[in-house]
Amino acid sequence: MTDSTEKGGTDAAGAMADESVPRAEVGAGLAFLHGAVGTALLQGVEAQAHLYALTELLIARGVIPLKEFERRKAAAMKSTTDEAMEQWQGAQVFPDESDKYDVEPVDIDCLQRMGLCHAACCRLEFNLSRQDVAEGVVRWDFAQPYKIKHRDDGWCSHCDPATKTCGVRDHRPIVCRQYDCRQDARIWVDFERRIPNPELAKLAGK
Ligand code: SF4
Numbered sequence: 001m002t003d004s005t006e007k008g009g010t011d012a013a014g015a016m017a018d019e020s021v022p023r024a025e026v027g028a029g030l031a032f033l034h035g036a037v038g039t040a041l042l043q044g045v046e047a048q049a050h051l052y053a054l055t056e057l058l059i060a061r062g063v064i065p066l067k068e069f070e071r072r073k074a075a076a077m078k079s080t081t082d083e084a085m086e087q088w089q090g091a092q093v094f095p096d097e098s099d100k101y102d103v104e105p106v107d108i109d110c111l112q113r114m115g116l117c118h119a120a121c122c123r124l125e126f127n128l129s130r131q132d133v134a135e136g137v138v139r140w141d142f143a144q145p146y147k148i149k150h151r152d153d154g155w156c157s158h159c160d161p162a163t164k165t166c167g168v169r170d171h172r173p174i175v176c177r178q179y180d181c182r183q184d185a186r187i188w189v190d191f192e193r194r195i196p197n198p199e200l201a202k203l204a205g206k
């Protein structure tokens, strides 16, 4: 994730910018979205039907005074909407709005360490910034906007499976530029003494 020239890899960003997003990937993202929206819609319609039927019955039988009901409905509608808007997180971006190209990247001797860390930093989850999304080079996960896209093997989709180098180095997100693994216990027990987290041994050969 860092600025090590040794872990730089090839920057295929130019090519990737021109490359259209695979249709299967878009299709999977849209299918997920359509499924989730469809389920929520049907559940909402069913709940609404129950409520209408119940309310009509109670009003018809004189249990609920209509005017009082309308007043309470308007108040409940407002508080429910306010609460929903507060809870809605929707798509999330990394909050730092700095220009990533102005950021001084952390410098670590990655290539000398990758036999130990297996580039585990490129398996971490994080959100892209607005700049990354607008730039359209770094892929995000359509099912979890705007998390960086991982492959099925767990590494970032831009991390070369064989060399573990970054395929979009010149355009990599601000998170990758700023990330410092030295104090990250998920990666190192002792960075200086080159002792990785024992859990990372499971990644060897993957
Ligand atoms: S973009 Fe992906 S491969 Fe490149 S440094 Fe960031 S996490 Fe690693």
Ligand code: SF4
Residues within 6 Å of the ligand: 001, 002, 007, 108, 109, 110, 111, 113, 114, 117, 118, 119, 120, 121, 122, 181, 182, 187
């Ligand atoms: S975990 Fe640290 S040493 Fe390993 S590739 Fe990532 S930044 Fe470099």
